[in-house]
Amino acid sequence: MAKRITIDPITRIEGHLRIDCEIDGGHVTKAWSSGQMWRGIETILRGRDPRDAWIFTQRFCGV
Amino acid sequence: MRIDQESIEHDNIAGLSRRDFVKFCSTLAVGMGLPVGMGAQIAEAVTVQKRPPVLWLSAQECTGCTETLLRTSHPTLEKLILELISLEYHETLLVGAGRQAEDWREKSMKENKGKYILVVDGSIPTKDNGIYCKIGGKTALALLGEMAADAAAVIAIGSCASWGGVPSADPNPTGATPAHEVLKSRGIKTPVVNIPGCPPNPYNFLSTVLYFVTFKKLPELDDQSRPKFAYGRLIHENCERRPHFDAGRFAIQFGDEGHRKGYCLYKLGCKGPETFANCPIQLFNDVGSGAWPVGTGHPCFGCSEKGVGFTLPLHSPARPKYVTPPSIFPGIEAHKSGGASIAAAAVVAGLAGAALGAGAVTVKKLGEKEEGRKGTEE
Numbered sequence: 355m356a357k358r359i360t361i362d363p364i365t366r367i368e369g370h371l372r373i374d375c376e377i378d379g380g381h382v383t384k385a386w387s388s389g390q391m392w393r394g395i396e397t398i399l400r401g402r403d404p405r406d407a408w409i410f411t412q413r414f415c416g417v
Numbered sequence: 418m419r420i421d422q423e424s425i426e427h428d429n430i431a432g433l434s435r436r437d438f439v440k441f442c443s444t445l446a447v448g449m450g451l452p453v454g455m456g457a458q459i460a461e462a463v464t465v466q467k468r469p470p471v472l473w474l475s476a477q478e479c480t481g482c483t484e485t486l487l488r489t490s491h492p493t494l495e496k497l498i499l500e501l502i503s504l505e506y507h508e509t510l511l512v513g514a515g516r517q518a519e520d521w522r523e524k525s526m527k528e529n530k531g532k533y534i535l536v537v538d539g540s541i542p543t544k545d546n547g548i549y550c551k552i553g554g555k556t557a558l559a560l561l562g563e564m565a566a567d568a569a570a571v572i573a574i575g576s577c578a579s580w581g582g583v584p585s586a587d588p589n590p591t592g593a594t595p596a597h598e599v600l601k602s603r604g605i606k607t608p609v610v611n612i613p614g615c616p617p618n619p620y621n622f623l624s625t626v627l628y629f630v631t632f633k634k635l636p637e638l639d640d641q642s643r644p645k646f647a648y649g650r651l652i653h654e655n656c657e658r659r660p661h662f663d664a665g666r667f668a669i670q671f672g673d674e675g676h677r678k679g680y681c682l683y684k685l686g687c688k689g690p691e692t693f694a695n696c697p698i699q700l701f702n703d704v705g706s707g708a709w710p711v712g713t714g715h716p717c718f719g720c721s722e723k724g725v726g727f728t729l730p731l732h733s734p735a736r737p738k739y740v741t742p743p744s745i746f747p748g749i750e751a752h753k754s755g756g757a758s759i760a761a762a763a764v765v766a767g768l769a770g771a772a773l774g775a776g777a778v779t780v781k782k783l784g785e786k787e788e789g790r791k792g793t794e795e
Contacts, residue, residue, distance in 0.1 A: 363508050370508070397588065398589075416616065417480050
């Protein structure tokens with residue numbers, strides 16, 4: 355019988371990460387990683403002056 | 418205020434000698450417009466009493482606000498921030514993960530109820546019941562409500578938490594909302610301080626925390642809940658390129674003669690005339706003069722100002738708040754008893770020209786007068 359483990363939040367990284375995994379007989383058989391935050395920067399960029407793009411894309415990640 | 422050396426237990430605080438530590442606190446005190454002597458009071462407050470618990474909630478953020486704190490080098494701020502305050506919860510820095518991290522947060526909130534400082538970075542997505550940001554299965558929206566209700570004060574660090582920032586830019590796909598608006602809509606009365614900037618200057622944040630720890634109240638705030646000591650003046654008012662603005666000397670394109678000579682960046686879209694922040698004075702990264710956007714030759718884009726940063730196009734001209742560029746420039750009237758010679762005027766203008774706005778105008782006008790005087794004598 356597979357057991358499911360969820361680790362959320364994953365700390366010491368930038369952003370909000372969640373890991374789900376299925377364990378069967380002491381082995382990870384399936385695993386999922388998912389970002390738990392969305393800002394829609396691609397949507398925000400549409401229709402803007404291209405010279406402004408870096409202001410937004412640079413801020414995907416501040417690390 | 419004299420401090421009793423005996424009352425302070427540690428000779429070494431946050432890896433600094435006592436002397437260096439008081440010096441550091443005095444620098445912060447002066448930055449806030451407090452008398453130098455207050456530095457000792459701040460130092461005493463943070464060393465004698467129990468370290469204040471701080472919980473840090475990250476929502477729609479990029480971690481740039483955490484980075485700005487970690488990258489401060491003088492003194493080693495990461496040591497100071499970890500040893501001065503008791504950082505109870507911070508997703509990027511916590512050793513524990515998952516349930517362990519969340520259990521600790523809940524335990525700390527309970528034990529320090531009404532006493533902890535809640536720092537928020539990132540905006541709060543409110544659209545679709547806040548599903549665009551979740552931590553441990555809870556939405557940031559729910560977490561903020563829960564954590565702010567029992568906090569002594571909330572410090573919103575960065576533009577996202579202060580007024581929405583990048584995620585709230587049109588068309589704001591996730592309903593990104595600043596912390597103070599979420600609190601207001603939920604009827605939570607905990608006081609909020611906004612430290613906008615993308616990222617903000619770490620000293621503005623640290624000064625606010627130390628002020629709160631020392632005086633048990635928040636520093637004086639403006640109508641947008643920003644500390645006046647940091648956001649009281651326009652960038653334009655303290656800009657080292659201001660004399661060029663006043664003299665009408667502008668860079669028109671990147672790399673043109675005016676740009677190479679360090680002229681005013683207004684015509685490249687600099688938003689200094691409508692952005693309130695202390696960037697030209699506080700500077701960044703402790704590396705000396707010029708270490709801020711305009712100092713490096715790039716126009717300010719108003720990252721800290723609501724309705725400017727991430728809102729107005731980068732290269733559109735600013736709408737100056739207090740002053741507009743004059744269509745004519747007044748000459749500088751020189752009192753002349755004997756009359757200045759052209760050579761003397763040139764020396765004066767040469768010395769003052771770099772710092773004084775209408776240097777070129779002065780030379781021209783004095784020259785005209787010199788000629789006029791000669792004319793009447795003959």
